Amino acid sequence: MQGTILSISREQTEEIAKRQHLRDNSGNLLGWRQQAGPRINGYTAAGWLVGWYDPKFNATHNSSGHRVGSGDLLASLIVSKR
Secondary structure, three states, rough: OOOOOOOOOOOHHHHHOOOEEEEEOOOOOOEEEEEEEEEEEEOOOOEEEEEEEEOOOOHHHHHHEOEEEEEOOOOHHHOOOO
């Protein structure tokens, strides 16, 4: 039986390295945070954008662009979309 060789580009490797997964106590994926230029986006496990954190302004916004609070609240947004 031959193994499958997976080839990914350097850009894809760097993009994957920028992800930070959020998991529950059972190890189930809840979502992830991913650097996107100057901001950090938050995604559900299904890949839906729930919002972003802008470190320059120390503010979190939901996916509609409304500011939801000061500081990094992405984990709360991700968990609330379960």
